[in-house]
Amino acid sequence: MTRWSVVVAAAVLIALAALAVAPVPPRAGGASVLRYALTGDIFNFDPTQLADGNYIMINQLYDSLIREDQDLHPRPRLATSWEFLDNGLVLRLHLRRGVVFDSGRAFGADDVVYNIHRYQDPAVGANVRLQALSVKDVRKVDDATVDLVLDKPDPAIFDLLDFLYVVDRDGVAGIKTTPAGTGPFRLAGRVPGTSSEFAAFDRYWDKGTPALDRVDVRVVADDPALIANLTSRAVDVIQGPQPIHLQSLKQQGYRVTVETSSALFFDVLMNVTRGPFKDKRVREAISLAIDRGEFVRLFFQGIGKPAWLPAARAAHVTYPTGVDAARAKTLLAQAGYAGGFSTTMLVPAAIPGAPALGQVIQSDLAPLGVRVRLELIDLAQIRARWFGSDFEMTIHQYGRANRDPDSLLRGAVVFRPQDNITRYDSGAYAALVDRGATTMDPRARGAAYGEVAKILLDEAFTVTVAAQPRIFVTAPGVDGLTTNLEGMPILGGVHVR
Amino acid sequence: MYFASRVLQAVPTLAAAAVLLFAVTHLLPGDPALVYAGPDATPAVVAALRQSMGLSAPLPVQFVRWLALVLRGDLGKSVISGYTVTGLLGQAIGPTFELATAALLLSLLVGGALGIAGAIRGGAWLRTATAYSSLALTVPNFWTAILLILVFSVTLRWLPPSGMASLVRDPASALALLILPAVTLSFHLSGVVCRFTQGTLLEVLREEYIRTARAKGLDAARTVLRHAMPNAIIPLITVVGIEFGRLLGGVVIVEWIFAWPGIGHLIVQAIGNRDYAVIQGSLLLLTVAVLGVNLCVDMLYGLVDPRIRYS
Numbered sequence: 001m002t003r004w005s006v007v008v009a010a011a012v013l014i015a016l017a018a019l020a021v022a023p024v025p026p027r028a029g030g031a032s033v034l035r036y037a038l039t040g041d042i043f044n045f046d047p048t049q050l051a052d053g054n055y056i057m058i059n060q061l062y063d064s065l066i067r068e069d070q071d072l073h074p075r076p077r078l079a080t081s082w083e084f085l086d087n088g089l090v091l092r093l094h095l096r097r098g099v100v101f102d103s104g105r106a107f108g109a110d111d112v113v114y115n116i117h118r119y120q121d122p123a124v125g126a127n128v129r130l131q132a133l134s135v136k137d138v139r140k141v142d143d144a145t146v147d148l149v150l151d152k153p154d155p156a157i158f159d160l161l162d163f164l165y166v167v168d169r170d171g172v173a174g175i176k177t178t179p180a181g182t183g184p185f186r187l188a189g190r191v192p193g194t195s196s197e198f199a200a201f202d203r204y205w206d207k208g209t210p211a212l213d214r215v216d217v218r219v220v221a222d223d224p225a226l227i228a229n230l231t232s233r234a235v236d237v238i239q240g241p242q243p244i245h246l247q248s249l250k251q252q253g254y255r256v257t258v259e260t261s262s263a264l265f266f267d268v269l270m271n272v273t274r275g276p277f278k279d280k281r282v283r284e285a286i287s288l289a290i291d292r293g294e295f296v297r298l299f300f301q302g303i304g305k306p307a308w309l310p311a312a313r314a315a316h317v318t319y320p321t322g323v324d325a326a327r328a329k330t331l332l333a334q335a336g337y338a339g340g341f342s343t344t345m346l347v348p349a350a351i352p353g354a355p356a357l358g359q360v361i362q363s364d365l366a367p368l369g370v371r372v373r374l375e376l377i378d379l380a381q382i383r384a385r386w387f388g389s390d391f392e393m394t395i396h397q398y399g400r401a402n403r404d405p406d407s408l409l410r411g412a413v414v415f416r417p418q419d420n421i422t423r424y425d426s427g428a429y430a431a432l433v434d435r436g437a438t439t440m441d442p443r444a445r446g447a448a449y450g451e452v453a454k455i456l457l458d459e460a461f462t463v464t465v466a467a468q469p470r471i472f473v474t475a476p477g478v479d480g481l482t483t484n485l486e487g488m489p490i491l492g493g494v495h496v497r
Numbered sequence: 498m499y500f501a502s503r504v505l506q507a508v509p510t511l512a513a514a515a516v517l518l519f520a521v522t523h524l525l526p527g528d529p530a531l532v533y534a535g536p537d538a539t540p541a542v543v544a545a546l547r548q549s550m551g552l553s554a555p556l557p558v559q560f561v562r563w564l565a566l567v568l569r570g571d572l573g574k575s576v577i578s579g580y581t582v583t584g585l586l587g588q589a590i591g592p593t594f595e596l597a598t599a600a601l602l603l604s605l606l607v608g609g610a611l612g613i614a615g616a617i618r619g620g621a622w623l624r625t626a627t628a629y630s631s632l633a634l635t636v637p638n639f640w641t642a643i644l645l646i647l648v649f650s651v652t653l654r655w656l657p658p659s660g661m662a663s664l665v666r667d668p669a670s671a672l673a674l675l676i677l678p679a680v681t682l683s684f685h686l687s688g689v690v691c692r693f694t695q696g697t698l699l700e701v702l703r704e705e706y707i708r709t710a711r712a713k714g715l716d717a718a719r720t721v722l723r724h725a726m727p728n729a730i731i732p733l734i735t736v737v738g739i740e741f742g743r744l745l746g747g748v749v750i751v752e753w754i755f756a757w758p759g760i761g762h763l764i765v766q767a768i769g770n771r772d773y774a775v776i777q778g779s780l781l782l783l784t785v786a787v788l789g790v791n792l793c794v795d796m797l798y799g800l801v802d803p804r805i806r807y808s
Contacts, residue, residue, distance in 0.1 A: 041766060043577060043578070043770075044577060044578045044579055049533070049535070050535060051535065122539075122541050122542045122544075122545035122546075123545045123546065123548070123549045125533050125534050125535070125538070125542055125545070125546045127535035127536075127537065127538075129539075129542060130537070130539065174579070175579075176578060176579025176580075177578065177579045177580055191588060191661075191758045192578055192580060192585055192588065192758075192763070193589075193758060193762050193763055193766050194660075194661070194756055194757075194758035194762065195660070195756075195758070218659070218660055218756065219756055220658075220659050220756050221659070221753050221754045221755070221756060222754075224643065224646075225646070225658060225659055225754065225756070227651075228646050228647075228650050228651050228658040228659075229658055229659060231651055232650045232651055232654050232657065232658055233654070234650075234657050234658060234659070234660070350769070377526075378527075378769065379527075379532065379769065380525070380526070380527030380528070380529075380531060380532050380769070380770070380771040381525075381526040381527045382527075383527060383531040383532065383536070384526055384527040384528070384531055385526075387531060387538070387540070387543065397536075398536075398537075399536070411537055412537055413536060413537045413538075419539055419540060
């Protein structure tokens, strides 16, 4: 063997040896640490921002005034009890005592007053600002009591309180980078875009919570990286893997948690001021031609739910039973499009499942002669097109479908009577939505929302397609992961064995 | 004098780059206010956010404001995350430097060794080096990354698939985490180095002064190291200098795949959020880095070949 051969062979051997001995990073010795991976980074630490990336931090670093259960019953958090006064126009909140922010300052009524005003300020950009505007005035009664004065009776007020995460008013100036809440954890480290570390807050009001010492949150590139991190045991929990992996993960002993309370739905929007979509028969025909079940089978592997409307089935409303291609064809012919037409559909490329739904719709509409060109674009670009109603058709997702119908119908940009991005504008629809929002009697509300459901099915400006479940997969030995109605993880009760 | 003239030439390039990258960033459809406002924002909220983010002023005014800040050494603040851009870059530059240095060294080591072996030994070595460089030049970074993760993280479980650790606090983990991204990033450049080293060395080895050296009894290793390599290295420096820009481009993809907290990772996120200040600051820094490396290459020419310095 010559000298050169020896040098090259040695280099190769050293490289291989280095690969073989390099260890996978171990857990910190002794501490109870949860390693959590997801594909989107924390947006910032302001809990008024309900961006997907913020979901991981909100319930760990902050507390809301109440937490709604699956049946929309409010449960105590920072508010321990409540009562309606003055014929439902005042909601009195009794606040928890002994709560401190992570700065050490005590929480009290002034913080609630400050936070409600903050949620109403347009420059803050709170995602539930519209709901917060239903509070006309906030009055401090004493240090532990607050009155919320409402314009009119508001049956959806607890949805707002469930979203109202309280920030320390002394910490608001730096809230984007430095959390200032009363949650079970506090921020211990952060590398923007890559990782965050939460450490147990030893002065948390709920003694014994959290069970963990630390949570290490890691941002990974994409879905394959999520799976690789879990199966290589680099993390204990992954959030939001694509459904196609679930069967195999289950077989390998991982626990799959599918959150089916269905806050989030896929929908197809049609701009009622553009071309063929001006005619409601065309919109209805398209709704009837979409094979929702096929999409759920293909993309969700059967774990999602096909849907025509977001809410529970309303009485006295006739729902379509499935694809009705014959009726769709008749409706198109009646509208003067017997030979079909060409259109473009915007598809948000960043939303997993949206491109798949685009393809399903493209294929479903082809037999009707409707030729759909898919235009895949990123989130910032598609938001500009949505807010400018610059589309003919688009795939979209709306949230908060499992809340009070009023939160959805007056909050979601695809249902609300004002500033609706499909440009649908109807006085009758607006009046019904308003009636449902201000009527406390459940039967009268049910009747109003039944009428709304009929309009949604008949006018088909926003066509609901399927509920999207939120998916978490945990390694063996991890217990106690729960979520709130929104699908945000709650890690206070998590144990790692 | 030579150094000063090269530095002066870089100034207009940097100014042109600043104008270009500001314009391109603001030409992207969408803006940070739309991202920040959320999916159900009202026009009033979007308008209020645009106002508070300073986006309602005309573009030339925004450019002058940004330039004035940059000239004072302030790259602005992320309107999304609230961090200062200099702070974010300060945090990201170390990991990118670490990864780029590791990849550069690895590519010089692997590509250089294979290229030299191929040129000197010929036969099977030459064929191996040629096959290696062809493979390295054709395989895209993202594919190499996925393959390495599948083999070494998922199947063999030898190496972690993503993340970064401190070289000072936890050197073992840091090394383990560095291997896959560094190998991925170095693969293409190692092919380039291999091909150029092999080609230029083969050419130099045919020169008469090499034959003379060998005829006078100098052994093969000394002939190559003392006489052939210094002449073969000049075109290699040029190529490595040019390829460094490509390496920084590759950093964007590789850092994203391996969740490596560097500038590339920062840029991808900032583009998604239309976080103008972060995009502009990061790209400006990369421009300075590429200009700096080209300047260093020019300096190296001067050192390696005095004829360039004196001309």
